[in-house]
Amino acid sequence: MINKVAQSVAEALGLVPDGATVLVGGFGTAGIPNELIDGLIEQGARDLTLVNNNAGNGDTGLAALLQTGRVRKIICSFPRQADSHVFDALYRSGRIELELVPQGNLAERLRAAGAGIGAFFSPTGYGTELAHGKETREINGRHHVLEHPIHGDVALIRAECGDRWGNLTYRKAARNFGPVMATAAKHTVASVHQVVELGELDPEAIVTPGIHVSRIVQVARVATAGGGFKKAA
Amino acid sequence: MSTTATYTRRSKDELARLVAADIHDGAVVNLGIGMPTLVANHIPAGREVILHSENGILGMGSAPPEGEEDYDLINAGKQPVTLLPGGAYFHHADSFAMMRGGHLDICVLGAFQVSATGDLANWSTGEAGTIPAVGGAMDLAVGAKQTWVMMDLLTKTGQSKVVPHCTYPLTGMGCVKRIYSDLATLECTPQGLRVLSLAHGLHHSELDRLIGLPCLK
Numbered sequence: 001m002i003n004k005v006a007q008s009v010a011e012a013l014g015l016v017p018d019g020a021t022v023l024v025g026g027f028g029t030a031g032i033p034n035e036l037i038d039g040l041i042e043q044g045a046r047d048l049t050l051v052n053n054n055a056g057n058g059d060t061g062l063a064a065l066l067q068t069g070r071v072r073k074i075i076c077s078f079p080r081q082a083d084s085h086v087f088d089a090l091y092r093s094g095r096i097e098l099e100l101v102p103q104g105n106l107a108e109r110l111r112a113a114g115a116g117i118g119a120f121f122s123p124t125g126y127g128t129e130l131a132h133g134k135e136t137r138e139i140n141g142r143h144h145v146l147e148h149p150i151h152g153d154v155a156l157i158r159a160e161c162g163d164r165w166g167n168l169t170y171r172k173a174a175r176n177f178g179p180v181m182a183t184a185a186k187h188t189v190a191s192v193h194q195v196v197e198l199g200e201l202d203p204e205a206i207v208t209p210g211i212h213v214s215r216i217v218q219v220a221r222v223a224t225a226g227g228g229f230k231k232a233a
Numbered sequence: 234m235s236t237t238a239t240y241t242r243r244s245k246d247e248l249a250r251l252v253a254a255d256i257h258d259g260a261v262v263n264l265g266i267g268m269p270t271l272v273a274n275h276i277p278a279g280r281e282v283i284l285h286s287e288n289g290i291l292g293m294g295s296a297p298p299e300g301e302e303d304y305d306l307i308n309a310g311k312q313p314v315t316l317l318p319g320g321a322y323f324h325h326a327d328s329f330a331m332m333r334g335g336h337l338d339i340c341v342l343g344a345f346q347v348s349a350t351g352d353l354a355n356w357s358t359g360e361a362g363t364i365p366a367v368g369g370a371m372d373l374a375v376g377a378k379q380t381w382v383m384m385d386l387l388t389k390t391g392q393s394k395v396v397p398h399c400t401y402p403l404t405g406m407g408c409v410k411r412i413y414s415d416l417a418t419l420e421c422t423p424q425g426l427r428v429l430s431l432a433h434g435l436h437h438s439e440l441d442r443l444i445g446l447p448c449l450k
Contacts (some may be wrong), residue, residue: 014390027307027325030307030311052338059305077367078368079364083348084364088364091364100366101367102367104329104333104376107324109331123376124375125371126375127403128403128405140439160405171305171323172306173288178324179324179326203295207324223304224305226311227304228312
């Protein structure tokens with residue numbers, strides 16, 4: 001019998017080795033799998049490469065993980081936010097490496113990893129310093145930059161509902177990077193707010209089929225807090 | 234700005250109204266963070282425009298009333314928004330495929346500098362000690378069918394942001410089609426800048442002087 005439902009976050013995570021590349025879903029604070037990140041902090045893996053759109057908000061979640069000093073490198077598109085003080089301090093003191101990637105290239109590099117694509121030519125970033133040193137090619141009169149996939153050892157994502165086969169649905173714009181990251185890692189862990197029986201999810205509405213998911217774990221629903229922007233004075 | 238100016242700068246809302254008036258019925262549009270978001274408030278009545286948000290939303294609506302914010306439903310600036318009837322959610326790779334694949338009609342972005350031939354610099358001032366952040370700017374700039382820039386023409390110290398060549402790090406090359414500014418609306422062409430309209434009371438010669446470049450009339 002297939003049963004991907006773990007009884008605890010620790011069981012769902014399994015052993016995350018030192019040096020792992022960890023893909024973390026979420027855009028700003030929407031879709032950030034805070035409980036899974038807390039589990040990773042508890043577990044203690046170090047020398048990590050982290051992939052997320054941002055570089056943490058406030059002092060919890062990703063920011064708390066960065067604060068432990070166990071992240072060697074972050075690959076993201078938009079580290080600087082109104083409340084990214086943890087990353088800012090690490091970066092300014094040279095204690096974290098940053099690979100800045102245009103957001104669409106980030107998403108497509110993850111997609112390519114999950115889809116078995118060796119590399120792809122993207123028009124995004126051509127002629128800019130983010131394409132510096134990369135192979136380029138003119139295709140149909142348009143300049144492109146060669147981009148390589150980003151493979152994860154582990155993906156931590158937040159979904160809405162899941163079943164024991166690992167099928168997932170998401171909630172609103174908290175979906176963001178979850179579905180592509182799920183495909184791009186060897187071990188994908190999804191936190192869900194509801195575990196349902198097989199057959200209860202409408203097959204037409206399943207966004208991530210269970211083939212891309214290793215473990216799911218139920219966590220209490222906590223409303224997503226705002227973050228990443230300046231509140232109007 | 235000179236205190237003896239004979240012209241009146243367009244306000245941010247006037248500028249947003251000008252941009253909105255040029256967006257056609259049925260257009261799919263992405264509005265960048267900052268000034269471009271004002272455009273949504275000025276879409277003329279009777280015109281149906283679909284707003285795209287990079288984090289996986291088509292049919293984005295306005296901000297929710299206070300107390301009804303849902304932070305699983307936010308815009309690219311991470312602020313709470315709503316979804317219109319007919320709206321849809323999708324994942325990030327699909328969202329950027331919409332841009333890169335040329336499916337968005339128009340994107341409106343802010344800018345630090347735009348060159349006469351449409352090079353765009355809007356993500357980094359290149360200053361030492363700043364933390365770089367690019368987000369979706371590079372994907373949007375090259376992906377939308379038309380990229381428009383909305384900005385003040387001059388910096389706070391009176392330097393033109395429309396330049397012969399960008400000195401700030403580039404976002405994209407030759408990608409800007411139009412510049413909507415407080416002093417003039419300009420078109421970037423391979424031959425250089427063409428003036429589409431001027432702020433009230435501003436003469437062509439004065440615009441050329443402010444930009445430091447001759448514009449096609």
